[in-house]
Amino acid sequence: MIRTASPSPADTAPHYRTAVANDQIWERIREEAATDAVEEPALAGFLNTVVLGHETLCDSLSYLLASKLESPVMTALTLRDLIQHAFTEDESIPGAVLADLQAIMQRDPACRGYSTPLLHFKGFHAIQAHRVAHFYWERERFALALFLQSRISEVLAVDIHPGARLGKGLMFDHATSVVIGETAVVEDDFSMLHEVTLGGTGKEGGDRHPKIGRGVMIGAGAKVLGNIRVGEGAKVGSGSVVLHDVPPHTTVAGVPAKPVSYPRSALPALDMDQSLDEEPSGE
Incomplete structure (x- = not known):
């Protein structure tokens, strides 16, 4: 009897490796999150809170970053307001977020879809959080920018000076x-x-x-x-x-x-x- 190798979990898991245009990324992320919520009920609450409960990619990202970087010194609510302000005032940031997602999809074979870096890749999180710190550094809000750098380093083990x-x-x-x-x-x-x-x-x-x-x-x-x-x-x-x-x-x-x-x-x-x-x- 000839035995054939069983497919690995990576071979049978759902993948969304096909790239889409920038204006379709958020729709794809929501589709991935909805599928994962059904297939992994233990994560349904998390996926609804971080992705499916938001209208835009920047809304989702600001919520996620604020949740990760909150501390007794600064609440997630305050952080989210600061992050959203940066996303709104600096029109280059949302475009850079999309470009970074596309880069990861194209270069990292471990990335199963656009939701993967958004939800799980701390390199992606660190870059986007740095963009916020740099926004405030450029506006000479140095104390805030350095505080954000410190929190990013503590939480994500990535230390990027806001300058x-x-x-x-x-x-x-x-x-x-x-x-x-x-x-x-x-x-x-x-x-x-x-x-x-x-x-x-x-x-x-x-x-x-x-x-x-x-x-x-x-x-x-x-x-x-x-x-x-x-x-x-x-x-x-x-x-x-x-x-x-x-x-x-x-x-x-x-x-x-x-x-x-x-x-x-x-x-x-x-x-x-x-x-x-x-x-x-x-x-």
């Missing part, structure tokens, strides 16, 4: 122990894994943190230090320590990091290929 500037289409995979300094700049379509630091090299002030170009991918545990630039489409290998500028479309690795090859694609962040054995061009 740091982040683009859109970002994915922080796993995200635990990510640190991003005050004068860091991260451009669009960026991906990195856990335990990455975009930091300074000492106690100098001023512009002292890295500038990361579009489409860059940084592997787990890498440290990029100082006011240096990692060029567009570059790749940083896991565990590397980068202390100098990285040319565009170059793979660097090691301690200290040195060029080892060239990425196979123009924007490594999009394909998430973490190998270092690409053939250097011209060889």
Whole structure:
């Protein structure tokens, strides 16, 4: 008798991997949540409270973030008002939220649908909460912005200074122990894994943190230090320590990091290929 392998739970679970347009994402999230509420009754209350009871994606996200970041110092109700104010006043934030959801759907095979990062991925939560902290930092409400940074770090184990500037289409995979300094700049379509630091090299002030170009991918545990630039489409290998500028479309690795090859694609962040054995061009 020939035995065939039984399908794994991942093979039989419902998936919503087909991407949709931005204006259909909220409808898809509600569809996923409604299906999950029926199939997992223990989560029905949670899904109704966080997703199905809200009219818009920003309403849902503001409720979820406020629930996670509340403390004896600041209630969820107060936090939600602050978050919604940022979402309303800065028209770029809702669009960035959608771009980040699309990025995760396209790059993370563990993402079973748009509701997954919204409900469960703390890298996504940390980025969106940072956008709120940055909104208040830019308006010189420094005490509030730093309070939000502290709560994000305590709750999500992701420490992003509210002065740091982040683009859109970002994915922080796993995200635990990510640190991003005050004068860091991260451009669009960026991906990195856990335990990455975009930091300074000492106690100098001023512009002292890295500038990361579009489409860059940084592997787990890498440290990029100082006011240096990692060029567009570059790749940083896991565990590397980068202390100098990285040319565009170059793979660097090691301690200290040195060029080892060239990425196979123009924007490594999009394909998430973490190998270092690409053939250097011209060889």
